[in-house]
Amino acid sequence: MNFSRLIKNCSIPSRWLLANNIRYQSSSAAQNLIQVDINEETGVSVVSLNRKPVNSLSLELFKDFCGVMDDLEREKVRGMVLKSSCDNVFSSGLDITELYPNPSEERFEAFWLWFQESWLKLYASSFPTVAFVNGHAPAGGCVFAISCEYRLMLPYYKIGLNEAPVGIVATEWVMNSLRAVLPGKNAERLLTSGRLLDTQEAFDIGLIDQIVNNEEEAMARSEEFFATFDNVPKLARALTKQVYRKNDLNQLIKNRSSDAKQFLNHILRPETQKIIGSYFKSLKDRKKD
Numbered sequence: 001m002n003f004s005r006l007i008k009n010c011s012i013p014s015r016w017l018l019a020n021n022i023r024y025q026s027s028s029a030a031q032n033l034i035q036v037d038i039n040e041e042t043g044v045s046v047v048s049l050n051r052k053p054v055n056s057l058s059l060e061l062f063k064d065f066c067g068v069m070d071d072l073e074r075e076k077v078r079g080m081v082l083k084s085s086c087d088n089v090f091s092s093g094l095d096i097t098e099l100y101p102n103p104s105e106e107r108f109e110a111f112w113l114w115f116q117e118s119w120l121k122l123y124a125s126s127f128p129t130v131a132f133v134n135g136h137a138p139a140g141g142c143v144f145a146i147s148c149e150y151r152l153m154l155p156y157y158k159i160g161l162n163e164a165p166v167g168i169v170a171t172e173w174v175m176n177s178l179r180a181v182l183p184g185k186n187a188e189r190l191l192t193s194g195r196l197l198d199t200q201e202a203f204d205i206g207l208i209d210q211i212v213n214n215e216e217e218a219m220a221r222s223e224e225f226f227a228t229f230d231n232v233p234k235l236a237r238a239l240t241k242q243v244y245r246k247n248d249l250n251q252l253i254k255n256r257s258s259d260a261k262q263f264l265n266h267i268l269r270p271e272t273q274k275i276i277g278s279y280f281k282s283l284k285d286r287k288k289d
């Protein structure tokens with residue numbers, strides 16, 4: 001498996017991704033997997049995940065997401081709100097068909113490296129980021145949310161890191177992102193139990209920052225969050241964030257290849273494949289009941 005070649009093609013930015021140099025030809029322009037709406041008046045960009053029906057996260061979606069993040073860095077947007085354009089689902093997490101049955105090494109290595117790249121770009125973005133969790137956000141969906149700086153969520157949905165029950169071990173960089181939001185024993189319990197929390201529970205333990213009742217309210221709260229930085233020089237804010245997050249970022253940047261290999265080895269274990277397979281089957285069977 002030639003990880004170093006792939007990593008060279010992905011960016012490992014020298015200055016926490018402020019100097020974006022990744023270029024790609026979108027393989028999915030026709031599908032429009034990510035929608036971007038920049039408000040010229042406020043400078044705020046609303047980025048909507050748009051992979052119907054449930055925003056499961058595929059290689060193509062990650063590539064397009066990275067392209068959008070690069071564009072927003074170049075445009076020097078004032079802030080980004082990340083949401084979903086699917087009904088009732090923010091994101092259903094990694095597309096299980098990327099993991100099961102037995103993915104090819106070539107596809108998996110590209111998939112994983114673009115997932116890493118998406119996290120790096122989001123976690124280290126120079127502009128402020130808000131996740132508007134307007135639907136369920138299990139597993140990889142929650143990873144997107146906790147990588148943002150502020151989380152708003154609609155009532156009656158579920159959020160959490162349910163990797164363990166699906167037979168998957170969350171990687172260290174995912175654990176670090178959770179620890180940055182939820183310190184101490186709550187983070188560990190959430191990971192080891194894999195329990196999904198409803199909106200109120202997520203708010204009570206601090207996984208989300210505010211509960212909002214509709215999109216209008218979400219945009220108003222986001223604006224208030226962005227306004228807290230209006231008097232802070234952009235570069236100083238960005239560097240403060242990136243230095244604060246440096247250890248988490250470095251942990252992945254230094255270990256991209258081994259992280260991918262480890263995850264692939266785990267996924268390809270027959271017992272892991274079996275658990276993911278029966279989980280996937282139960283998802284499909286749910287509809288028949």
Ligand SMILES: CCCC/C=C/CC(=O)SCCNC(=O)CCNC(=O)[C@H](O)C(C)(C)COP(=O)(O)OP(=O)(O)OC[C@H]1O[C@@H](n2cnc3c(N)ncnc32)[C@H](O)[C@@H]1OP(=O)(O)O
Nearest residue numbers: 056092093094095096097136138139140170171174283284
């Ligand atoms: C290394 C650690 C870091 C990150 C690792 C993460 C691992 C993962 O992310 S694994 C994925 C974990 N995701 C889940 O456990 C969520 C599974 N999905 C659901 O619980 C539900 O789909 C939902 C609550 C999100 C939405 O429910 P809803 O009733 O609205 O829709 P469904 O009918 O269930 O789904 C529609 C359609 O989509 C298929 N599907 C759902 N999720 C996924 C997925 N993650 N990957 C692939 N496909 C998915 C579902 O089977 C349905 O397909 P059919 O229409 O063909 O039946």
